[in-house]
Amino acid sequence: MCRAIAADPALVRRYTWTDRLVAVVSDGTAVLGLGDIGPRASLPVMEGKSALFKQFGGLDSIPLVLDTTDVDEIVETLVRLRPSFGAVNLEDVSAPRCFELERRLVEALDCPVMHDDQHGTAVVLLAALHGACAATGRDLPALRVVVSGAGAAGIACARFLVAAGVRDVVVLDSRGVVDADRGGEKALPAAQTNPRGVRGGLAEALAGADVFVGLSSAQLPEGLLATMAPGPFVFALSNPDPEVHPDVAARYASVVSTGRSDFPHQINDVLAFPGVFAGALDAGARRITEGMKLAAAEAIAAVAADGGAVSVDRIVPSPFDPRVGPAVAAAVAQAARRDPQVSAGR
Structure with a gap:
């Protein structure tokens, strides 16, 4: 050999x-x-x-x-x-x-190279939003989304939601709403979205918002939940302590998710990264592209919806569902093969 x-x-x-x-x-x-x-x-x-x-x-x-x-x-x-x-x-x-x-x-x-803390989180978040929209009859592009946290996961999620067609995404860090004047990585999502020009802090951002995505240690006061749009989605993803306890969020929200396995709707990267890498390697891809990641999110959402199973109590499949990895790998490989720029030409 x-x-x-x-x-x-x-x-x-x-x-x-x-x-x-x-x-x-x-x-x-x-x-x-x-x-x-x-x-x-x-x-x-x-x-x-x-x-x-x-x-x-x-x-x-x-x-x-x-x-x-x-x-x-x-x-x-x-x-x-x-x-x-x-x-x-x-x-x-x-x-x-x-x-x-x-x-x-x-x-x-x-x-293929991927920072899972960024893109794995973004893929599963988008899949969960697809499921939540399907369960509640909402339209993904029309959602007003607030992302609390402008670190690796927060910025990646904001960019990915924009790539998926969400038009209104407001990102916050410890200083408040991020705008294009910040410079660096944080300026990019602000330049691409926030069409209403929201400024200020969490209170201003959440007024009338449909979705809260928590990716920081900042707490979400219960009073601010009442200012969101009726029946919002609350994704309190910080570990080990969510930004707001799910029981509190459920008083206002139609769908509540966390990053923990002991609460419903866990946003767990394991739904994404094994299949993303398997699909990329199956296809001989040199890159992991936005199209491949979008295909992964859609595949996860499709598994959740298979047989009409999606509901406000089940917006993503279980990490232990044996269908998830193969479905994601197949979707990612197919997306990679459609893009000659990522093919290794095997």
Whole structure:
């Protein structure tokens, strides 16, 4: 086999595991609920992620924790290691470095790269919104959405909702509504949306809003829920403590979701990332595109709606539903094959 690969490097896909191997890469600077704990302390999380790849996507993976926060060094390290893996899942890298790091790796590597904290969350959120709209008879593009939190997940979710056709998205950070004057990554969603020019803080943003998406530690006072549009959707996704307790939110909201497994409608990335990477690798894709992620969200929503099962009590499928991973992988692969720019030409 070694001689065969030396004569034809493409045979490495047939004779080694690299074609189905995902590198789970972190510097340990933004571990969920723990913050900057460093690479060694983050390793159990990365090992857990690898187990999820195998269980839900049928993919081999290897956790790689790097003892550096320098973007140049991380990029160089992964470029040197490229012959050993087929895709890169970035995990728990702090903002705003995570945006630059992902962009640089996409440019430097000829394989799929995705920061799951950004895009996995965005994919499942969009799937949940599709389900909530189907259950309540609402139109996705017409929703007024408020995203509380302008970190990696918040900015990615805002951008992705805009890509999906939502026209009115207001993003807030600790200083209030983010506008285009902020500069950097935070300015991009503000420049693309917020057509009503909302300014101020959470109170101003939530007045008449249809959807609250919580991706920060900021609390959502009960009084502000009463100012939203009738029957809103409340997605309080912070872990371990949601921005508002689901029982409180349910007094006003038609649909309530959290990021926790002990409450209904968990927005769990495991619904997305195993199938996204499996589909990308199945298709020989060099990139994970917006179209592939949109296809993933639609596939998750379709599984929830299969047989008319979608309702205000079930807007996303269970993470343990065996249909989810294959459905997402098939949809992502199909989307990738329709786009010749992402094909590896296998």
